[in-house]
Amino acid sequence: MFGKKRKLQGLDAITRKLMAIVGENEVLYKKEDLISYECDGYTMYKGMPRAVVFVKDTQQVSQVVQCLNKEEIPYIARGAGTGLSGGATPLGGEVLISLVKMKRMLHLDLENRKAVVEPGYINLKLTQSISDKGYYYAPDPSSQYACTIGGNVAENSGGAHCLKYGVTTNHILGLEIVLPSGEIVEIGEEGVPDQPGYDLLGLLTGSEGTLGIVTKVTVKVLKNPEAKKTALAYFDDIDDASQAVSDIIAAGIIPAALEMMDEIAIEGVESAAYPVGHPRDIASFLLIEVDGIAVGIDDQIEEILTVCKQNNVREVKVAKDEAERSLWWANRKMGFGAMGAISPDYLVQDGVIPRTRLPEVLAKITQISRKYDLRIANIFHAGDGNLHPLILFDASVPGESERASRAGSECLKEKRGRD
Amino acid sequence: MFGKKRKLQGLDAITRKLMAIVGENEVLYKKEDLISYECDGYTMYKGMPRAVVFVKDTQQVSQVVQCLNKEEIPYIARGAGTGLSGGATPLGGEVLISLVKMKRMLHLDLENRKAVVEPGYINLKLTQSISDKGYYYAPDPSSQYACTIGGNVAENSGGAHCLKYGVTTNHILGLEIVLPSGEIVEIGEEGVPDQPGYDLLGLLTGSEGTLGIVTKVTVKVLKNPEAKKTALAYFDDIDDASQAVSDIIAAGIIPAALEMMDEIAIEGVESAAYPVGHPRDIASFLLIEVDGIAVGIDDQIEEILTVCKQNNVREVKVAKDEAERSLWWANRKMGFGAMGAISPDYLVQDGVIPRTRLPEVLAKITQISRKYDLRIANIFHAGDGNLHPLILFDASVPGESERASRAGSECLKEKRGRD
Structure with missing residues (x-):
């Protein structure tokens, strides 16, 4: 008891009030403990929070919020901190309310x-x-x-x-x-x-x-859908892949997923934890999945692959079993993380464009890449025109962070286009 | 010009201001013109508006709203006035802003x-x-x-x-x-x-x-979906129909539509503009539609009809062509209007319940019908548990409107149940 009291003596009143609500061990306040909470998955901006509080039920959330409001201390709710848009990024001085222990x-x-x-x-x-x-x-x-x-x-x-x-x-x-x-x-x-x-x-x-x-x-x-079919389509020209995306949707098929990666992105995922063995000299691939009732599902995937063939696809293949399908998805879902294998830092943007503008916007991103002398990988939900340009840079090189940030802004501006 | 001026002389300042914005002929202000704007499709409550203004573009809407706000006169936007939840019902004294002339x-x-x-x-x-x-x-x-x-x-x-x-x-x-x-x-x-x-x-x-x-x-x-199949399933017991609804969804099929009518509703639609020739001695029918790619669509409707058969359906039939399908839908969509053929007035409620509670809530509605001595027809989007009990009454019989209103409230309370 004596030791415990002494431990708390140096703490400010707010920290002690928070500890009274959630318990001593549920509040982080030391700088070394707070460093990993300076940002979430969006790593371009950072801020040092005042404290992190782990709540265990609704009542605690309510009490913490009331306490902080009374003291006029800003707070931010935080989940796993994987978000890419900075939703849990502190500006500095906030209390982070972590909800990871409310996990039932x-x-x-x-x-x-x-x-x-x-x-x-x-x-x-x-x-x-x-x-x-x-x-x-x-x-x-x-x-x-x-x-x-x-x-x-x-x-x-x-x-x-x-x-x-x-x-x-x-x-x-x-x-x-x-x-x-x-x-x-x-x-x-x-x-x-x-x-x-x-x-x-x-x-x-x-x-x-x-x-x-x-x-x-x-x-x-x-x-669960009764059946799923998953295919890969490899293209030598990224414009052909974009056109295939437009044509698949125009054919009235709504795939469960329609993902696209360009050659830099492929370099990344093939260097990461789940390499698939994608050809390294292609410009782009589409990862396509259809699901629904079993009857007719083969026809659906065939129709999609026919559209790919009409758009000069180099090679198509259908996953032979669930294990192969899972590997393809693990490879795709590693996408952002995989950039770490080919670049010290990256900045991801998130924008949506009409599908018909895919080729035009991709060409602009290539121009932006040249202008700022930074590699930009593209991994995206092509089916709904949801782009994720990943700007690769090295924060330890003076000026690169700023250049990446400007390139990112320009990518987002470009998506607005002239529509 | 002289005649026109004289015509406007008796008008109050607000009406003249509104006319200055939208034109003289675009403002209704006489009682006889306003009567049909006292309510929308929800006819239980009525209120006399002060005026109706027909706007023709966004600028006019903006000017009208500014004018009315300055004068502190309440206003209500109105479309075709077909809504069943009273969204365009005046309490009395409002200006209705009608948007029907902005129709391009x-x-x-x-x-x-x-x-x-x-x-x-x-x-x-x-x-x-x-x-x-x-x-x-x-x-x-x-x-x-x-x-x-x-x-x-x-x-x-x-x-x-x-x-x-x-x-x-x-x-x-x-x-x-x-x-x-x-x-x-x-x-x-x-x-x-x-x-x-x-x-x-x-x-x-x-x-x-x-x-x-x-x-x-x-x-x-x-x-447009490549193919559609539409079926009717006639049941002798409404609980069997409810159970079929649950079982169809439980089977993992999502029909494009899954509609249900009870015997009073059927009496109504068969007396109205688009009779189908539904058997008049059934307790309920389901109108079921599936759509999607052509391959496999026959299997889907067959699977649904098998579920109906497992639930003691009396008869099932599939629409033989688009004309028959259209007639079935016209018959269903006449539902509310058709109540006019069998009752002077009706009150419709709109509530959503978990599908698994369908039989229980329908039984309660039957009890409410007996308690208030009013017939209640049920037409509903059964697939998503969206009930529309239609309480039939005669407003010219003293006390019936009030009884209908109380019965309606009780139906809505019932839907909350004990979940």
Whole structure:
């Protein structure tokens, strides 16, 4: 007891108040402990938080928020910290409220296709825990092995399969949130989103915790599709790949996923943990998946590959089994992380363009790459025109960070185009 | 000129100001002209508006709103007035801003699957104008021959096919709105909804004009499905029909539509404009549609009909051609209007329940019907548990309106249940 008291003597009043709510061991306040919280997956900007508080239930969130508001100390909710848009990045001096310890599933009702989880519940765990019963959770950001459902709500996360299945907002039935006042409110009733009044579920989803902190999430779960087919199409010319994307959608097929990588991105993923053996001299590949009922699924993938052939594809192949399919997806989902294998630093941008402008915008990105003398890899959800240019740079070279930042801004400007 | 001046002499200053903005002939102010604007499709409550103003462009909406705000006169936006939830019902004394004369299509971009329309553009007209090119607009409220896209945005309208395709909010890419200040703002850029910041598109959709008046709508259009199959399943016991609904969804099939009618509803539609010849002694029918690629579609409908057979269906039939399919849908979509053929008045409620509670809630509605001695017809989007109990009454019988209103409230309470 004496030792413990002494340990706390140097602490300021706020830290002690927070400790009184969550417990001494649930507050980080030493500089060495805070360093890894200076940014999230978006590493271009950093700020030192004042403290990190690990909450374990809704009441604690409410008490922490009330305490901080009373003291006029800003706070930021944080999930796994994998987000690429800086939603959990401190400017400096904030208290981070970490929700990773609120990680339980509270309720599962497969008959009505819903699950209730705490915000720190890991995305992939949901699918893993219900897949043996034939169900899954659709939104699949590439970070799904680590990212949390609460973080997905905060960022309205998409994923490779949002082309067909929509983004997080399309899968949320109800939320419990703690308002800045500390008040706890529930939105959505009986897991039914069609409520009188304004669509607050939609407003809150993607609001990055700025309107309230999500403490409970009711999500839709879906029945596994009866069948899946996954194909790779290798192109010598990236414009042909872009045109194939347009033509597949124009043919009236909605693939479950339609992903594209350019040659720099391929260099990255082939140097990382899950190499597939993609040809290293191609300009681009498409990773295409269709799902649905078993009857006719072979025809669907054949129709798509025919469109690829009409667009000068070099080679196509269909995954021969689930193991091969999984490897292809692991390779794709390593994409951003894999940039570490070929570049000390990278900056990722996230923009959406009409699919018909793909070739034009890709050409502009190439120009931007030359202008700033920085390599830019492209990994993207081509089916819905969702670009992710990855600007590779070395922060230890004076001026490169700034150049990367300017190149990134120019990429985002370019996407607005002349439409 | 002299006559005209004299005509306007008796008018108050507000009416003259409104006329100065939109033109003399575009303002209704006489009691006899206003009577049909006392309510919309929800006829239980009525209020006499002060005036109705027909606007023809965004600037006029802005000027009218500014004028009314300056004078502190409340206003209500109104589309075709077909809404069943009272979104355009005056309390008394408001100015109705009618958007039916803003009815043009402004832009069509099939390559990027979008159309830009004015708010008074009629829902069905959109599909009709692009169907020859192989496209359609998915949200299909039963009033689609008359209701406007702007009204659909205000009410976040659904329809028979929202089981598979979602409601209006899932099909809106951008909005131009006039704020209460008269300021004109655009939400959504290049028709791409994935914008930085809060999801204001979602917030505005379904807000009934209370946050702003929509003056331009960018919607998604979809490629026509390659094939459709439509079936009718007649049941002797309504619980069997409910169970079939649960079992179809549990089988992992998502029909494009899954509609249910009970025997009173069938009596109505068979007495109205599009009789199908449904057996008159059944308890309920399901109208089921699947769509998608042609291959496998027969298997899908067969699988559904097998589920019906496992639930004691009396008879099933598949539409033999597009004409028969159209008749079935016209019959279904006449549902609410058809109540006029069997009852002087009706009150419709709109509630959503988990599908698994269908039999229980239908039994409760039957009890409520007995308790208040009023017939209640059920027409509903069974696939997503969206009930529409229609309480039949005669407003000319003293006390019946009140009884209907109490019965309606009890139906809505019942849907909340014990979940």
